[in-house]
Amino acid sequence: MVLVLSMVVVISVTINGWQYLSRRKLDQNLHEINETLADIVSRESAEKVFIRTDEKNIQLFLIQINRLLDYNQKVRADYSKSKESLRKMLSNISHDMKTPLTVILGYGEKLKLNHKMTEKERSEIIVRLHKKTLSIIALMDKFFDLVKIEADDYAIPLSRIAINEICRKNVLEFFESLQAKDLQVELEIPEERYYILGNEEALNRILSNLISNAIRYGSDGGVFGLTLREDRKYIAIDIWDKGKGITEVHQDRVFDRLYTLDDARNPQFLGSGLGLSITKRLTEAMKGSIQLKSKPYKKTVFTCVFKRIMY
Structure with missing residues (x-):
């Protein structure tokens, strides 16, 4: 025991x-x-x-x-990057707004102080004032749209849409600009109707941004092109030019929020860096993707790819 x-x-x-x-x-x-x-x-x-x-x-x-x-x-790291991007955005927007506001102020003072101005001169200045004011409004609209898109506060309902006619319509809307730049236009848009799950308003904005960029910054190449192509699963829209292009070191960054185009192509690219950011986010909101390939003075191509919907 x-x-x-x-x-x-x-x-x-x-x-x-x-x-x-x-x-x-x-x-x-x-x-x-x-x-x-x-x-x-x-x-x-x-x-x-x-x-x-x-x-x-x-x-x-x-x-x-x-x-x-x-x-x-x-x-x-994301917060630091976002903070720096916001600082740069505010700096760019401030710069972009300061220039037209200074011009508006100058026109206003001229209208106020120059009593000998003819009615024709006065009308011309008022037209310029209106144009500058619209440019400021457009810039602010871009800024607020980007904020809403990134905050998921931008409704983009998706439905079955035919893409061929939308491409034709957007090129037609830039007809006068294409003529003014004396650009040769090369379109490859098949007669067969292609369908995607998308949003017509968002697609119009995507195409408008890319076409206006090609005209404004690629016109020195003398040609503008839009190609609509497909395989059994995907639809691709190529918008291209043969201008100065974008150097390889910058190609991965042109879609970054607020990455200004003056860094991306040439000194004439002065802006807030909002257009391509909005374009990328709208494309992704439609379950698509966008990419860039560029060889200066040979071909610069922005390609949007969407999933194809069969009949």
């Missing part, structure tokens, strides 16, 4: 001792984790928590902590 009691006591002591050592080791691990985390947070570093331990639960805990640290680092 005494032997049995002795064995029970020894076993109890052993278990208690093992539990004490385990708790002490656990406390040490948790203390080390706490100290390491506090150091990482205070220094805002991208380090991870690495602790030597045989405890399976502590190992799993460390895995989740390091996943959280990775996520936190990504959030910080």
